[in-house]
Every structure is written in C-alpha cells, then in structure tokens.
Amino acid sequence: MAAYARTETHIEVHKFRLWAVLGVAVAALLIQSFLPVYFPRARMLDLPLLITLYFGFSQRNPSSGLLLGMMIGLMQDSLGRSAIGLYGIAKTLVGYLASSFGSRIDVEHPLSRIGLTAAFYFFHQGVYNLIQRVLLGQHENFFSTNLGIAAGVNALVAVVLFPLLDKLRLPS
C-alpha cells in the first residue's frame, strides 16, 4: 500500500506500512460500530470515511486510494444492514478523488482539512443517497440540518485525528 514518489509534482508523497493502513482501517470500523452502544450521538461520526480521506490525501495515489476506499466501504456495508456496495461505491469515489486532490493542492493545513473533509462528507452522502435512489428506489433527502451538523463534527474530528495519523508516516 506504499505510495510512490511522483516526479511531476513538488507536493510530498507520504508512505505508510501496509499493516498500519489496514490496522487503522479495521480499528476505525470497530470503533464505528462499538462507540454508539455507549454514546448514541457518536452515530453521526463516520470514522471509516475520515480514514479513507486521510490515506487518500497523504498517499496521493488514486489507485491505492480507490482500492482502500472500496475495502473500507465494503466492510462498512457488511457490518450494517444496507445493501453491500452502497458505502463501497461512495468510498471508492471518495478515495479516488481525495488522492487526486491530494496530489494537486495542499491538504496539510488544518483549514484546508476542515473544508475538504466537510465537502467530501456532503459528497459521500450525496453519492450514497443517489445510489439508493437510482439503484434501490429508496428516497432520502439530499440535505438536512443533521447532515450539516454531522459534516461539521466530522471535519472537526478530522483536524484532531489527522495529525495523530501523521505519526504513522514513514520518514521520507
């Protein structure tokens, strides 16, 4: 899962050990399913999405970003009740786009992390709802107050979480 150095850009590409990426992904899924038992409000968090975004931004390799997004999304689907593939498709696209963004703009600054995380949260939910509507015939609102609050909360958590995950980077 190591990312590869790119010669055409000066933006730094970060590498991670494979076990670190997989371990963080599985831990995020575990926490995601475990936390709401004790803190029901934690349901608005989407840790698997934050992990997909982080590794996408850092590795800046669209192929590994989309594959990681797909793996995390399918695992999230399989631990929930929804049809398998809904989160898979949404997170595949998020992983791909986050990696593409990461190789073009600065995603290290906390403000850009807040903005991008909130934007990707809306995008992720939009894709999820669109697939539900088109493929499964289930109609969900594209925007609600709760969605806005959840986007803000996830963005703030990302600002705290991403620097912690930075410690997993291999020295360049």
Add this chain to the structure above:
Amino acid sequence: MLAVPGRHRSVALLTFVLVAQVLLLAGQIRQDEHQVRLIRLWAVGIVTPFERAGTWTISKIRGTWSGYFDLVHTKQENGALQAELNRLRVQNTQLKSEAAEGQRLATLLGFRDSHPDAPMAVARVIASSADGSSHTFYINRGEKDGIRRNMPVITPDGVVGKIFEVFGGASEVLLITDKDSGLGALLAGTRIQGPVGGTGDPFVQMKYVSNDETVTVGQEVLTSGEDRIFPKDLPVGTVTEVKPGSPFKQIRVQPAAHLDRLEEVMVLLMKQESITKPVSTASDAAPGGTSAAATVKREE
C-alpha cells in the same frame, strides 16, 4: 499490446471497481434479501470477538474509573482518611457497580420468571451498526443459542425490535425505529388498530388511523399480534403527538423501551404467541424493577 498511459490506469481501475460493485448491488436486488451473504458472515465473524472483548473491557474500565473518581473525591473532602477506609470505599463503589448490574439482570430475570411459558434468552448488546443510516445493533446470542430470524426482542419496558440476521455466536437486531421496521399495533382502551413503523428518528409513527377516530396524547400503544412476530399486548410506546392528516392521522409514538440505552435485552424464542392475561409486572418479581410487558403464553 496496447500501452495504457499511467494516469489512465487509475481511471480504468476506478471504472472496473465501480462497475463490479454496481453488479454486486444488482445481484442483491435479484436475490432473496433475507439470505445472509458470505461477506457479511465473514465481517461479523472477524469483528464480533473484538466487540465482545471491548464490552468486557469497557465494563471493567467503568468500574475502575468510578472507583478512582470516588477515591479522589473522598480524598479532597477528607484528607485524613486512612488507607483502609479508602480501600473499603473503592470496594464499596465496585460493589455498587456490580449491584446495579445485578439489579438490571434481576429485572430481566424477574420478567423471565413471571413468564415461565414464554421461552426467552437474555442477551447483551455488544455493538451497533457501522452503517449510520440504519438502526440496528448486535447481541451476543446467535444460532448456537437457538436464535432465529424474526424472533421478537424486548425489554421489561417494551418492544425493542426483531432479529434481522443470525450468525453463529451473534445476531443483528432491527430496532422498531428503523425506517424499514414495522409491527402490528393497537391503541390501549379504544383497541384502534394501525401498523407502527420507524422513521429513522428516535420516534415511531402509527399509520392508517382514520381522522374520524379519537386519539389522545398519552394513550398507550400495544402490539396487536397481527404481524405474527410480536406477541399480543406488549407495550410499544406512548402517543406524544397527534395531528390531522390527509387521509389519515399523523400519530407520533415515543417507544416504551429506552432504545438509546440498551445494554441487555430478551429474545423471545418463539414464532407466534398470544396473550392470555394482561399483566404481571417485573417489579412484582424483582424489587425496584421497571414496568413490565404483559404475560405471554405459548399457543403452540
């Protein structure tokens, strides 16, 4: 062989992965939706041991934390307290924590004892759904414990949901608040019937009650038994809001069970039950217990 430029490879991979997942979704629509998929079986199998360990660890941390917190508090107020007294206080806190758990379990046991004809299994909640849009949770009882799909899940306070999927040592419970959930219900007193369905919010909604019917806030809603899943006359909730609608009333119901604070639940190990006599509370059997559902008796 045709050479693919590097930047186009990721687009090709993206297209392939998306098409594969769309086909996966399409396959599920065509399949029997109640079939447990292999990927789900694996995922739950991998995650469940960690969740069991997590539940155990959290309960231990809770006990230790409350003990430490009490100790600091005591130390601030009574600097002169001796070590022996501190030890006894910590022990006392731990015992209180255990007693609280014991009381909860006694309430469940009391309910169970008061319904000897209704076979049931007490289960602990070990995790919730990783999918934020669905209202489900996992319990530590599965196929090995005799749990089967569509078995009712309740607490002494009222209806919780039904078994949605069964795995070896765990099961997934669909809460009554889930938007895909539904059960047959009636209003206590007037016996007006109408299905109750989840909306995805903490409340549920009673549907298809005519505007001509009289429904008042505070009325109790019970299971009707019409869905052939839940036994008759179990508490579902209380009416909190009634609005005239077109063509039916809009009735909002607050669930009787505390669905956001579930730690232990009971699974009724039966398919079709009916009530023979309303009543017998868990508090009769367990001092300090909460209100209980009505007595159930097996028909078959």
